[in-house]
Amino acid sequence: MHRSDRFQTTPIITGAGGHIPATLYRLATRAERDGKEMADVYAAVANRLARLVPIRSLEVEVDDVRQMLTVVAQERSGVRLPAAALSDGTLRFLTLAVLVADPEQRGLICIEEPENGIHPARMVEMTELLQMLAVEPTTMPDDENPLRQVIVATHSPVFVQLQQPENILFAQEVKIRTKAGTIARTLRFLADDSCLRSCPLTGR
Structure with a gap:
């Protein structure tokens, strides 16, 4: 999750949360081809992330010389940090936010203890993010409602x-x-x- 991606990286998030830069950049460039702004894609993901962690904005920096893609986040303090400097918890939440935005991510998604690294006061926002990730069963699946099922294993009574x-x-x-x-x-x-x-509800 902490690593940058090469230009030729397959832009799909892996089971371990890898390839966030390539996936997010694919979503942004596709939006640009559709006549939209790349910044709007980054802003949508950042807004979801900001409900859980103190992030103001994010983007994918493109290094044409090294042919690398790097996620860079700006904290509310104004400090800009590459993904390598972000906490594991922040990167897990970023992975979920990118998954929500990606209509190509379909099928079964299994998540182990999403409560790790999050304050109990933010558990409602985490639950809403996971609900956004799952398909809305009363609506026909499409690009706006990808066919996804989410299974979560948790030890948190608060989450339950x-x-x-x-x-x-x-x-x-x-x-x-x-x-x-x-x-x-x-x-x-x-x-x-x-x-x-x-x-x-003992968590066991």
Whole structure:
């Protein structure tokens, strides 16, 4: 996530959050080809990010000599920082904001503990960002509503309490006997919303 991208990098965000510069630059240049401003793409992503971290603006700097693309963010203090100087938490949020903006990112997206690195007071904004990332099921999928499903694993009671009951699965570890007669551990998923009343929200 911290690295710059070469011009020839495939502009799709990887499972580990790599290639943010190339992906964001692709979105900006496509907007320019469509008669829009590249700055508007950067501003839209920065505005989503600013709800979670103190970022005023961002852009992709193009180094024609080295043929490199680098994300540069400007903090509210006015300091400009390349991605290499941003925190892991900020880069995770930036990855989500770019994913929301990219109609080519489709399919299943799995996210581990999105609450890491975020103040509990910002959990509502994080939830809204994840909801924006998922397809709106009442609307026909298209470029404005890409067909994406988001699965989140969390240990945060605060995050769980912000979700609609129909969007929650509780995972319970159980022991089963295999065909070979040995005992193995597996997970049983509970979707009954009565769990919200009977299961303690301990994060386990």
